[in-house]
Amino acid sequence: ILRIEDTDIQRNIEGADAKLREDLRWLGITWDEGPGVGGPCAPYNQSERLDLYRAAERKLLESGRAYYAFDTAEELDAMRKEASAKKISFRYTRPARFPSDADAERARAEGRSVVVRFAVPDEPITVHDDILGDVTFGAGEVEDLVIVKSNGWPTYHFAVVVDDEQMRVTHVLRAQEHLMNTPKHVFMQRALGYRTPVYAHLPLVFNMDGTKMSKRDKHKVVRAAVKEKFKSKAWTKEEAALVALCELAVLERWLDKADTELDMAQVGRLAEAAGAVVPEIEVHDFRLSGYLPEALLNFVALIGWSPGGDREMLTLDEMIQAFSLDRINKTAGRFDREKLLAMNTDYCASVGPKRLLAAFKDWAAASGSPLASLDAATMARALEACKGMRTLRDVETKAGILFAPNEAVQYDPAAVKKVLEKNGGAGYAMLEKLLPEIGTVEPWTAAGVDALIKRFCDALGAGLGDVAQPLRVAVAGRPVSPAIGDTLELLGREKTLQRLKICIESRGAG
RNA sequence: GCCCCCAUCGUCUAGAGGCCUAGGACACCGGCUUUUCAUGUCGGCGACAGGGGUUCGAAUCCCCUUGGGGGUGCCA
Numbered sequence: 187i188l189r190i191e192d193t194d195i196q197r198n199i200e201g202a203d204a205k206l207r208e209d210l211r212w213l214g215i216t217w218d219e220g221p222g223v224g225g226p227c228a229p230y231n232q233s234e235r236l237d238l239y240r241a242a243e244r245k246l247l248e249s250g251r252a253y254y255a256f257d258t259a260e261e262l263d264a265m266r267k268e269a270s271a272k273k274i275s276f277r278y279t280r281p282a283r284f285p286s287d288a289d290a291e292r293a294r295a296e297g298r299s300v301v302v303r304f305a306v307p308d309e310p311i312t313v314h315d316d317i318l319g320d321v322t323f324g325a326g327e328v329e330d331l332v333i334v335k336s337n338g339w340p341t342y343h344f345a346v347v348v349d350d351e352q353m354r355v356t357h358v359l360r361a362q363e364h365l366m367n368t369p370k371h372v373f374m375q376r377a378l379g380y381r382t383p384v385y386a387h388l389p390l391v392f393n394m395d396g397t398k399m400s401k402r403d404k405h406k407v408v409r410a411a412v413k414e415k416f417k418s419k420a421w422t423k424e425e426a427a428l429v430a431l432c433e434l435a436v437l438e439r440w441l442d443k444a445d446t447e448l449d450m451a452q453v454g455r456l457a458e459a460a461g462a463v464v465p466e467i468e469v470h471d472f473r474l475s476g477y478l479p480e481a482l483l484n485f486v487a488l489i490g491w492s493p494g495g496d497r498e499m500l501t502l503d504e505m506i507q508a509f510s511l512d513r514i515n516k517t518a519g520r521f522d523r524e525k526l527l528a529m530n531t532d533y534c535a536s537v538g539p540k541r542l543l544a545a546f547k548d549w550a551a552a553s554g555s556p557l558a559s560l561d562a563a564t565m566a567r568a569l570e571a572c573k574g575m576r577t578l579r580d581v582e583t584k585a586g587i588l589f590a591p592n593e594a595v596q597y598d599p600a601a602v603k604k605v606l607e608k609n610g611g612a613g614y615a616m617l618e619k620l621l622p623e624i625g626t627v628e629p630w631t632a633a634g635v636d637a638l639i640k641r642f643c644d645a646l647g648a649g650l651g652d653v654a655q656p657l658r659v660a661v662a663g664r665p666v667s668p669a670i671g672d673t674l675e676l677l678g679r680e681k682t683l684q685r686l687k688i689c690i691e692s693r694g695a696g
Numbered sequence: 697g698c699c700c701c702c703a704u705c706g707u708c709u710a711g712a713g714g715c716c717u718a719g720g721a722c723a724c725c726g727g728c729u730u731u732u733c734a735u736g737u738c739g740g741c742g743a744c745a746g747g748g749g750u751u752c753g754a755a756u757c758c759c760c761u762u763g764g765g766g767g768u769g770c771c772a
Contacts, residue, residue, distance in 0.1 A: 194771060259770060266769090275698045275768075301770055318701070327699060335770040342772050366700060366767045387701085394707075396764070485708090488721095492709055496720040515702095515709085518765065522707050525722040535735075574735030584733070605732095639731085654731040666733045673732095 187353060188220030190231040191346070193339050203231075209469035212548075213479045214502055219353075227353040232345050239340040242348045242378060243302055243333065251305055251377040252333060253284035258299045277329050280305060302334035304344075306373050313368045316386040316511050323369045331370055347371050351380040359511075362387040362518070363398075386511055389490035390518040399521050404464050405445045408453050411462030413441070421460075429459045466523075474553045476577030478537065478545050481530040489519035499532065531576045542569055549578040557582055557589060564589075564676070571632075571672035587662050588676045592684055595663040597692065605659045606693075613656035614693050619646075620653065621686050630679045632671030639670065660689035 188210075190203045207221065219225025229235060246252035255278075262278075269276035280303075285293075290300050306329065312322040333344035340348070350358065365387045375382050391399045415421035427437040430452040440447040448456075457464045466472045472482050484500055492515075493500060493508035500508065534542060543566050550558035550565075560568070568588075572581045587595060606613035623642060627634045639653055654670040661682055667673045674682050 191772065197771070257770095262770085270697080273697045277698095277768095299770080321700070323699075329768085332770050337770080339770090341770070346772095361766095362701065363766055364772090367772095389702085390766075392765085398766080488708065490708090495710065498709090498721060517702055519709085520707060522722065525708065528722055531735075572734080574733085576734070580734075636731095643731095650731040652731085658732060662732095664732090668733090670731060 187225070187227075187355070188217040188230060189349060189353070190221060190233075191342060192231055192233045193342060193345050195233070195337070195339060198233075205470065209473075212473055213469065213483055215483075232340075232349065235345075235349065236339070238352060239334070239345055239348055242344070243340070246304065246333070246374075246377060247287075247302065249377070250284065252302050253281065253305060254290040254293070255281075255301050255303045255332075256285070256293050256298050257301075277326075278303070280330050299336040301332045301336050303330045304333045304370070304374055304377070306330050306370070307376075311369045311372060313372050313385065315365070315368070316384055317514050317516060318365070318387060321365065321368070328369050328373065333374075343367060343370055344374065347374045347378070347380065350383055351375070351378070355383050357384045357386065359386045359388055362390050386514065389515055391486075391489055392518050392520045394520050394522065396520070399467065401467050402445055403467055404450070405440075405443075405448075405453060407465055408457045408460065408462050409441060409443075411460040412456055415460050426456065430456050473549070476549050476553075476579030477526070477530050478533045478578070480537070481526070481533040484533075485526045485529050489521065490515050490517070499529075527576050531574075534575050534578070535573070539566060539569065546578050546581065550582075553579070555579075555582050555586075557586060560589060567672075568668075568676060571668035571676060584666060585668055585673075585676060587664075588667070588673060592681060592688060595661070595685060595688075597659070597689075598664045601659045601663070601665045605655045605665060606689075611693065612652075613659070614690060616648070616653055616656050617660055617686055617690055620657065621683070621690070624674075624686070625679065625683055627679070630675065632669070632675040634671075635674045636671035657686075661685040 188207075190206075192198050192203070203221065210216075217223065219227065220230045243252065247254075266276045284305075293300050308325050310322060310325045311328070312320050314320055331343060332341055334340055349355070368385055368387075372382055374380075393399050393403065412421070412426055415426070416423065423434060423437060423441075427434045430437060430448060432440075432448060432452055436447050454464065456462075464471075466475050466477075469482070473479070480501065483502060484498075484505075487500070487505050488498065491509075491513055493505070494513060497508070537545070543562065546565060546569055547558075547562075549555070550560075557565070557568070568581055568585050569575075572584050575581055575584070606617075620642060623638065624635075627638050639650065639657075642648075643650055643653055655665060657670055658667050658673060659665060661667070661673065661677055668676065677685070
């Protein structure tokens with residue numbers, strides 16, 4: 187079941203659930219009931235199920251298991267701050283007598299804020315968790331939580347309890363950060379006469395530094411880089427605001443950890459200018475970076491779970507087969523990007539050309555790569571020539587220049603020096619000797635090019651590297667490209683000859 | 697502060713009292729392959745947090761200490 191929990195109307199972002207569904211679709215994760223497919227418990231957006239929550243709220247209010255409260259958020263905030271200053275723990279004090287419906291009506295009429303709180307029974311509770319075992323909370327540990335906000339919308343805690351019952355949810359598997367919420371939910375289930383589903387709290391996913399991995403890390407990394415620029419006096423705040431295309435005051439709030447002040451486009455601009463790399467956090471980030479969904483899925487599944495033994499590479503179907511609650515760990519796991527990369531490398535090499543081509547097309551389109559416009563046959567050749575790639579993006583990095591116009595070639599000074607100018611310009615001399623020969627290759631294929639270079643080397647008594655490297659730098663501008671035969675085949679005869687001439691003519695130009 | 701959870705190589709993990717001289721993968725180090733990069737391949741380094749019990753026997757069970765994490769919202 188896919189259920190969209192969108193009860194925070196202030197923070198709902200337009201199109202967020204469409205993106206979420208697209209991420210799931212990309213990963214190959216489907217749902218039997220939910221948005222798009224319908225089901226017996228429709229609608230599946232909580233924002234469309236308000237009547238259900240209203241009815242449950244009524245029931246709780248009438249049975250004296252919930253009550254109205256009139257404190258404002260600001261008042262509560264002040265009380266919490268005061269308690270924290272005194273180093274005592276704050277817990278909401280339940281009124282001796284619960285306000286009536288009429289009291290609530292009056293308060294509303296006076297413009298005061300009205301919420302509904304659940305009256306948590308003053309007794310200890312033991313909840314069972316299928317991973318952690320029994321967890322006991324003492325009497326009075328659980329506070330009377332707000333279940334209906336002053337805007338009339340239910341809180342998450344209340345909505346899930348109602349929906350889980352109504353949707354016949356049997357298992358609640360969620361992150362361990364929800365463990366403390368479970369007694370609240372179970373108390374509410376009891377008060378409403380609901381069943382309690384099986385709970386299983388999954389270990390958290392950490393960054394390598396042991397902090398919880400979250401979307402905010404993107405802001406964190408860029409913020410640190412920007413502050414570093416201020417520190418070294420490389421930037422002023424005004425300049426940074428200019429880069430981000432925002433007002434100075436907005437930037438300052440963002441610097442003060444208000445993530446929502448800047449959007450990712452603005453953060454991206456700051457990152458680029460500051461030379462910071464925004465880490466991939468969300469599914470879509472990994473898609474844009476050139477990861478295969480099967481690799482991401484496999485990697486993530488292995489954080490906090492294992493099929494047992496030495497098995498590691500699994501398809502989604504195999505994971506489903508092997509899955510069992512009792513193989514889930516209690517310990518948080520770190521998100522090791524090196525291992526993900528290694529796994530992605532494995533998948534790129536093993537999925538087969540057809541699947542790899544499809545994945546590459548998806549990546550090129552999603553990321554806006556210039557290679558997206560190549561025909562399928564050329565893409566397949568490029569993929570083959572880039573065997574050993576770690577990510578799909580590596581193909582662009584390594585071979586992209588071969589599909590760009592000649593003017594795009596930029597000669598890397600270090601490479602020119604090392605490969606072309608060294609030994610009195612031996613590289614250039616080699617290119618001049620090669621120029622009249624290379625054009626004669628027929629047909630223009632990697633094998634043909636390789637054969638010619640081999641003959642050329644033999645005739646000169648030169649090593650393959652003495653010829654291939656100058657050639658590579660001449661056509662790609664850098665010492666990195668696919669194998670020389672593949673490089674020239676992908677470039678094409680005409681452009682190869684053009685770039686060779688351009689390179690030779692550029693000699694000494696600086 | 698209070699409540700709760702956790703603890704095997706640097707990282708993800710295997711391990712259900714004797715199969716453990718603790719296995720695999722990533723990373724790291726070294727060799728080989730290679731016309732560049734990346735692959736590939738062979739080998740090496742490397743852990744049961746500490747202390748008490750229980751037991752003939754403990755990485756596995758119990759307790760304490762220490763360390764890490766989560767929660768403490770009209771967020772989810």
